[in-house]
Amino acid sequence: MTEIELLNWARGPGLQIATIIFVAGVVIRIIEILMLGRKPNLAEAKGSEMSAGLKTMVSRTVPDRATFKRSSFTITAGYFFHLGLFITFFMFAPHILLIRDVIGFGWPALPTPVVDAFAVITIISLLAVLVNRLTNKVMRYLTNFGDLLTWFLTLAPLVTGYIAFHRIGFTAPTLLAMHILSVELLLIVFPFTKLMHAFTLFLARWYNGAISGYRGVAS
Amino acid sequence: MTKDKIMQDEGKIRQGTLGEALNRQGVSRRSFMKYFASTASMLALPPAMLPVIARALEQARRPSVIWLSFQECTGCTESFTRAHTSTLENLIFDAISLDYHHTLQAAAGHAAEAARVAAMEENYGEYLLVVDGSIPAGNPGYSTIAGISNLDMLKEAAKGAAAIIAVGTCSTYGGIPQADPNPTGAVSVGEIIKDKPIVNVPGCPPIPVVMTGVLAHFLTFGTLPELDHLGRPKTFYGKSIHDRCYRRPFYDKGLFAETFDDEGAKKGWCLFKLGCKGPTTYNACATVKWNDGTSFPIEAGHPCIGCSEPDFWDGGGFYRALSMPTENITKTAVYTAAGAAAAGVALGAMNRAKKSASNKIHIKVTIDDLEK
Amino acid sequence: MSASLDKGINALKQQVDASVAAFFSSCVHCGICAEACLFYTETGDPERTPINKTEPLRRIWKSEYTLMGRLGKLLGLSKKVDDKLLADWETLVYDSCTMCGRCSMVCPVGNDITLMIRKTREGMAAAGHAPEGLIGASKRSVTIGSPMGVKLPALLAQVRHVEEDSGLKVPLDVVGAEYMLLLSSMEIMNFPEFIEAIARIFDKANASWTISTEAFEATNSGIQIGVSDIAAELVQRIVDAAEKLKVKTVISPECGHAYMAIRWDGPNLVGKKFGFKVRHVLEVLDDLRQQGRLTTTGMEKGKLTYHDPCQISRRGGVIDEPRRLIDMVSDNFVEMPDHGKMNWCCGAGGGVSANERADEIRLKVFQRKKDQFDAIRPDAIVSACSNCRIHLEDGLEEYNMDIPLLSLTEMIAEHLGDDDRAGAA
């Protein structure tokens, strides 16, 4: 297989396979969750479930001041890498082309050097996240194989993307193929790991907000 | 260059050195050196080497060249004959003994084939074999010459060749004949011949001076130029179009033409979004250019189609950006989602059944049930 | 004597619902919940990270209700819930968690970890892995009617004392009263003056109220030990009494988990909506204040702060009411850092105080409260939960701090306008 063939495979059949596993996995998992259902709350409400749930979906993005103080490194590094991931994935022109091709619409991209800078920030913050995970005793205690795997698979597209953009080491088709394949790997493990939180956190936050909101507490 | 001239010179200049042949044709040593200065620079040879090369070339014996055309469109030959250095084609054709080229030679039919066989016998082990076009390996009957299948002819001709130069994307990678669904089972030269040095000069067509440059190298040193992992001369294929593209700064800044006639296109912005394959295409178009250095596709406002790369025809379309999938992912995603939804509902129902079974077998926990 | 692992596993299976599945699916092991839990912050023991306490429930969710978990189970790869796990987790789930809900407020993905720990307790208890202290409390609750063994004669004796002390009638079993007051055993045993305070406030507000001699106990060991069946039985007693007396509102007293039990869990435990309202005493007082039926005179001397009982504030929704009430009698009210819904637990809720095994850690983690008090150095701490109050007193004593603890209801009662004792403080 030549590198262009590999690239074409990654852009074609590889992506098909990854898409099938990703979409099927995500859809099945979300339906699995929702179908477990929740008993209706029979207690007299003190607040609204729906609006509180929706509010918490957004508000949980920002920690309260004291919590931030106590976990500032975890939170800061988390912000950087999530924001970086978001920008590198959603704001890079070639990626937007891909998205537009799949979902039918796109949006303006950020200037490439900006995205490039964010890629570096994201990679650095992911490294910081790992160091934190291995040195913070709570995180080290909680860490399992899945955490390390997802860390690696999240980092991989960033690194391959960065070196593919800067054309370091290998020939361009190989680099691009590696980048695409690393993303496909990420897509494949996505539904079966904690990466699912990208979708389920909205459910979780809604439930949390709804449970508290029903009792009149903004959570 | 005309066919007549080639054939006319055929007998006369088969023997003798290149220097003698040039002299006979009235080519001064000065113009000879000038030509070689340009070739050498393309070959990235140090200027100090020039006299050496020139001397070597003058004394080189004109090798016999057999040119086989298989599943091809003659574009490569067309390109070859349009080498832009005005005297280049003459020089080259004078420097070699083109003993067989069924498009260019005057002879036809049995005479032509006889010339080929004769050249092969006479120069066994020494002749250069140039191939354009792919070989139908699936069903050799798709392409035959004088009743001989391409496959057989290639194998036979390869046996006595000193080296093979695969010219054009078809012979180097299978090219358009090999494009999906590849009805003829087309393959490249390299997939059939494993025991001879092969120089791949891909491109659809290749840049003429690249072809002549490779020949010049062979003539000068009697060896093949340094090749990369795909068998291509590093000199010409060492950098991608993207790396040398004059529109690269726009790419780096993220300034793209969105359509062929928008502001960006007029301002000469990067054509990535219009499907340019420059980033993954290794060729010299951006530096050597075409038609006597006049222009190249990107300069003309058209994205690179990646013609010198394998499978360029199957890359999902010339106007689909590299970052786009080559297949319809949306459809896949929608169908998968529909199927997965059904599967998810089934799994969800199983979960519910499991949970209600748990509720059913639940025995009320009383204060007497709190200890083992 | 019939608790078993199977029953425990079955109970855990029953506990998994969409919210639990969404929560477990979302956990990214960030460890932020640990920093919200005083059992971690004061011990530095990572095992006490809140999400870790839910491990038994997580294993059941994973192996029973997820596609990959089911496959893993078929292949024998899934992590099992066994007696060893439950035994190992007992001290984490019961001794190191007051179900205060602080972790649920900080989890960045929004997991209600406290809810999951509550659900985990269902499995632990059914499998026979609940602490002795809570088993004893549950038994006494069901058989005697009070986790502390308070019987009716004791209540009657305290009522009589209150009547003598206040000169007011404490109405018992009055049909058609507006309010039916519940009491915690703690109030009956340690703080009978609470009853007097209520008697005086309601007398002043001209509110009709009563105490049921059939169901006066507000606390509910069932929700602490994590047995919904027992909790439901205890709630049902109150429902029956409230319906029998045809009261409009049942008042939950100054007790955290009692409010959770009757106000929020109650209808869900017995499976039907209540025909009466349930209010915390502070909500009732605030209503009376708003209606102008509760007026006070005089102001408290000194700097006051309010310790939010977790189940009343963060988990219960009664946050603004106590502050409005304190404002009536104090012009020097100072909030602690992390107050209201983010207040730190006293360390003794969720059954921890009933579990003697947890005594040492309970006092150790009090350091968190000490730091909070040290930050503002109040002259007195007001609260609205007898258990918080007793434990805060304990903790302050342990850490050599001399700050009096006041019941908000009692404090308000001391400021009733026309009383000759008003403003004596």
Place this chain on the structure above:
Amino acid sequence: MKDIGNDADFRQALQALDPMQQREVAAIFVQHVLPLSGDKRLDRVIRTVADNDASEFELSGALKSAKAATFDSHARCGAEGHWSEQAGYFVARAAVAASTPPAQTRVGGAAWQAAMSARMAHTSMLIDDVSSEQTAHTECEWQYRSLSDYLNAQAEGK
């Protein structure tokens, strides 16, 4: 001076006392229920409270001891309660009231608070006793009498 026969008079009389007198009366009330507590610290507390010459330092030490006795004797939430032990808790609370400096005393004053807690101690003692109906009033009646005696003694002393 007429005898005290109800709580209203009782309270009024107590509140009319000066701090030192309050302390003395409170000590009398606590002393009466002291046998219900097994906590030896309380003996010393009451001795200090009753001592006219006790220094501020001694008094604050007494308060501290009394508080400690309270914390050691209260019923814990959810633990099985024993009313006979609970009597000790209220004795300790009475001692706390008796030893609390006037500035910190809550409603009713030190003597009143001590009296109330002493009564509760007495009530606690009787809760487990089925015959409590008959004896419930004895403590407050005793307190009325004691206060009357004290006041009479004071009047005579002048």
